[in-house]
Amino acid sequence: MRVLLRNPRREITIDGRRRVHALLNELGLSREAHLVIRNGELVPGDGELNDDDEIEIRPVISGG
Amino acid sequence: MKCRTCRNPAIIDLPRHNANFCAEHLQQLCRRQVEKAIHDHRMFEPTDHLLVAVSGGKDSLAVWDILHELGYRTTGLYIALGIGEYSHESQTFAEDFAARRGLPLVIESLRDDHGFDVPTAARATGRVPCSACGMSKRHIFDRVARDGGYDAVVTGHNLDDEAAVLFGNALRWDVEYLARQLPLLPARGGFPRKAKPLVRLTERETAAWCIVRGIDYIVDECPMAAGNKHLAYKQALNLIEEESPGAKASYYLGFLERMAPLLSGLSAQQADELASCARCGSPTGAETATDGSTVCAFCRLSEKARGHEPVPVEMLMSKSARRAAAKEARG
Numbered sequence: 060m061r062v063l064l065r066n067p068r069r070e071i072t073i074d075g076r077r078r079v080h081a082l083l084n085e086l087g088l089s090r091e092a093h094l095v096i097r098n099g100e101l102v103p104g105d106g107e108l109n110d111d112d113e114i115e116i117r118p119v120i121s122g123g
Numbered sequence: 124m125k126c127r128t129c130r131n132p133a134i135i136d137l138p139r140h141n142a143n144f145c146a147e148h149l150q151q152l153c154r155r156q157v158e159k160a161i162h163d164h165r166m167f168e169p170t171d172h173l174l175v176a177v178s179g180g181k182d183s184l185a186v187w188d189i190l191h192e193l194g195y196r197t198t199g200l201y202i203a204l205g206i207g208e209y210s211h212e213s214q215t216f217a218e219d220f221a222a223r224r225g226l227p228l229v230i231e232s233l234r235d236d237h238g239f240d241v242p243t244a245a246r247a248t249g250r251v252p253c254s255a256c257g258m259s260k261r262h263i264f265d266r267v268a269r270d271g272g273y274d275a276v277v278t279g280h281n282l283d284d285e286a287a288v289l290f291g292n293a294l295r296w297d298v299e300y301l302a303r304q305l306p307l308l309p310a311r312g313g314f315p316r317k318a319k320p321l322v323r324l325t326e327r328e329t330a331a332w333c334i335v336r337g338i339d340y341i342v343d344e345c346p347m348a349a350g351n352k353h354l355a356y357k358q359a360l361n362l363i364e365e366e367s368p369g370a371k372a373s374y375y376l377g378f379l380e381r382m383a384p385l386l387s388g389l390s391a392q393q394a395d396e397l398a399s400c401a402r403c404g405s406p407t408g409a410e411t412a413t414d415g416s417t418v419c420a421f422c423r424l425s426e427k428a429r430g431h432e433p434v435p436v437e438m439l440m441s442k443s444a445r446r447a448a449a450k451e452a453r454g
């Protein structure tokens with residue numbers, strides 16, 4: 060699947076199906092600090108991501 | 124995963140509520156938390172005209188959206204801080220939101236209206252950018268609220284923001300700041316009432332609100348934020364939150380319930396004498412200029428910054444932030 064990351068903006072490719080939580084763990088990203096979006100919609104922690112999905116992992120922490 | 128309320132498929136898991144929610148019931152939860160904050164802290168009267176400080180980020184657009192939906196009369200205030208591309212983009216998000224909702228938006232520009240911008244002010248005064256920025260924003264919120272006759276200034280500070288500030292204040296045991304760290308500050312001495320209706324929502328929840336409501340906001344970080352302590356405190360608290368869900372809420376909301384009352388004597392003492400700034404007329408603690416007149420901190424900052432040649436934002440970014448920006452620009 061294609062994964063868009065932000066701050067800074069970059070794209071990575073991950074092979075194989077994953078649950079959202081597993082993907083975040085794998086990338087070392089805090090569940091409390093990120094949301095996963097597929098086609099404009101949120102995917103919950105146990106949501107299954109498919110190999111052909113395009114997703115965005117959006118950080119929600121802001122530093123002002 | 125099913126929604127706790129309606130058993131339809133959930134779109135988000137909220138460990139601190141030990142539950143999952145669909146889009147509709149996530150919104151219900153957010154609305155109720157905001158209503159509870161407004162009610163518990165007696166933030167507004169139904170007829171109040173609220174000035175909402177909007178940055179183009181998720182929190183300020185979420186709070187504006189929710190207050191508008193709850194039926195409050197609101198006007199947005201966007202301050203153009205002159206932080207390069209970041210400022211241009213964030214202004215577009217604020218303007219687009221206002222236009223789509225048909226809501227009034229006041230725009231004030233540091234560069235056009237005051238002759239400087241945040242990077243220049245930081246360089247000219249030797250302050251860190253966030254300090255020059257925060258002080259300028261507060262001054263402008265206060266003045267626009269006073270001149271426009273608004274009943275209160277609303278900001279989008281969320282639970283994570285407040286917990287992080289609390290953490291920083293408690294690390295230093297800065298009791299004066301602790302005493303003032305409240306979701307509602309009443310008007311005093313020419314300063315408007317200030318309210319933070321999102322203090323019961325985490326930033327994951329306010330971001331989710333924007334996504335389910337189709338609100339586009341600036342996701343990129345302000346280039347001046349990199350490496351500030353506030354971010355480090357948030358990350359530390361999120362580590363704890365993951366181990367024990369609800370920790371952030373009990374830390375901050377417990378402070379409000381059980382600790383803040385013990386400090387209230389201190390905050391009353393701070394309601395001290397205020398003078399009028401000789402330059403702009405704003406109320407100010409008596410800061411005295413070289414000629415003996417009283418000049419507020421903002422006017423002193425802007426005098427220094429106006430005399431300084433404009434400093435491009437890149438000059439104040441850390442090396443790593445500059446590298447990341449350059450990489451992003453290359454695509």
Ligand code: SF4
Pocket residue numbers: 122123204206241252253254256257345346347348
């Ligand atoms: S991160 Fe700092 S400089 Fe940037 S907008 Fe926030 S307060 Fe201002």
Ligand SMILES: [Zn+2]
Pocket residue numbers: 126127128129130131144145146147148
């Ligand atoms: Zn539901």
Ligand SMILES: [Zn+2]
Pocket residue numbers: 400401402403404405418419420421422423
């Ligand atoms: Zn002044």
